[in-house]
Amino acid sequence: MNVYPFIEAEKAGKHNVTRACELMKVSRSAYYQHAAGRPSRRERADQVLTAKIIEVHAMSKGTYGAPRVHAELADAGLRHGRKRIARLMRGAGVCGKSPRRWQTTTIADPAAADRPDLVRREFTTDAARVDTRWCGDITYISTWQGWLYLATVIDLASRRVVGWAVADHLKTDLVDAALSDAIMRRRPASGLIFHSDRGCQYTSAQHARLAAAHGIRLSTSRRGQCWDNAVAESFFATIKTELLHRQPWPTHTAARQAIFAYIEGWYNTRRRHSSLGYLSPATYETARHTTQPENPAA
Numbered sequence: 001m002n003v004y005p006f007i008e009a010e011k012a013g014k015h016n017v018t019r020a021c022e023l024m025k026v027s028r029s030a031y032y033q034h035a036a037g038r039p040s041r042r043e044r045a046d047q048v049l050t051a052k053i054i055e056v057h058a059m060s061k062g063t064y065g066a067p068r069v070h071a072e073l074a075d076a077g078l079r080h081g082r083k084r085i086a087r088l089m090r091g092a093g094v095c096g097k098s099p100r101r102w103q104t105t106t107i108a109d110p111a112a113a114d115r116p117d118l119v120r121r122e123f124t125t126d127a128a129r130v131d132t133r134w135c136g137d138i139t140y141i142s143t144w145q146g147w148l149y150l151a152t153v154i155d156l157a158s159r160r161v162v163g164w165a166v167a168d169h170l171k172t173d174l175v176d177a178a179l180s181d182a183i184m185r186r187r188p189a190s191g192l193i194f195h196s197d198r199g200c201q202y203t204s205a206q207h208a209r210l211a212a213a214h215g216i217r218l219s220t221s222r223r224g225q226c227w228d229n230a231v232a233e234s235f236f237a238t239i240k241t242e243l244l245h246r247q248p249w250p251t252h253t254a255a256r257q258a259i260f261a262y263i264e265g266w267y268n269t270r271r272r273h274s275s276l277g278y279l280s281p282a283t284y285e286t287a288r289h290t291t292q293p294e295n296p297a298a
Helices: 004-012 014-024 028-035 041-059 066-075 082-092 172-186 205-213 226-244 252-267 281-288
Strands: 133-143 146-155 161-167 193-196 217-220
Touching (some): 133 252, 146 252, 172 205, 226 252
Parallel strands (some): 193 217
């Protein structure tokens, strides 16, 4: 605030202070607060809100940006504009983490039989009920003991990681372990679609036998189209940004334990997802879907 006009006005008398406030379009109380060195009511409210923002940001381990911080505060009854949240985050020097570009891990088998793409990039969460369409993929983790590989199965309706497995190899056993984990947990009805890229593990006869034994229809991306499996790729970008690329991993055991804590203790149950209206996958399933009644095979 430029106080020079007010200083001159105050010297001239109270009436001129009032007139100066009118000309500068500020209240007299704001002027006297500024002159006395006291923060305004708005500034005090911003200080309290900034403390809450920093608390939420720390709870997310530094990963939440303004949209998720805004949703977390709103859920706690603190309803403020997203632009205000973003402004205070900038002032406090805190920001979210942005995913890096995707990298392909699996290698396609040129001799594998073609399978249809049954998903066709229809990734909207309301396109189907939970446990009717899943997707899967593999990514890698660098450790001091060598490469570790993570295979996941994600429900396209709720974005929940319904099955996963880690191993020090890229054999078909890895993706079968992740799919078997999902089947055991969710017990889907016959006819579920499992979508993946054209990696040799997913197009193998071994994987096809596992799917057929549980009435699962296999679907694959088109050749050279990574966006056909965008949900799986997006999850890997997120877990790498928020966990795997933030520190070194001395052992396979340490990486496994961290992945377990991230998926089961954070991503599935607490992390807010933009495509779910900033609900977590578990909250979304509870609020919008009832998995067991829709699944007669359960």
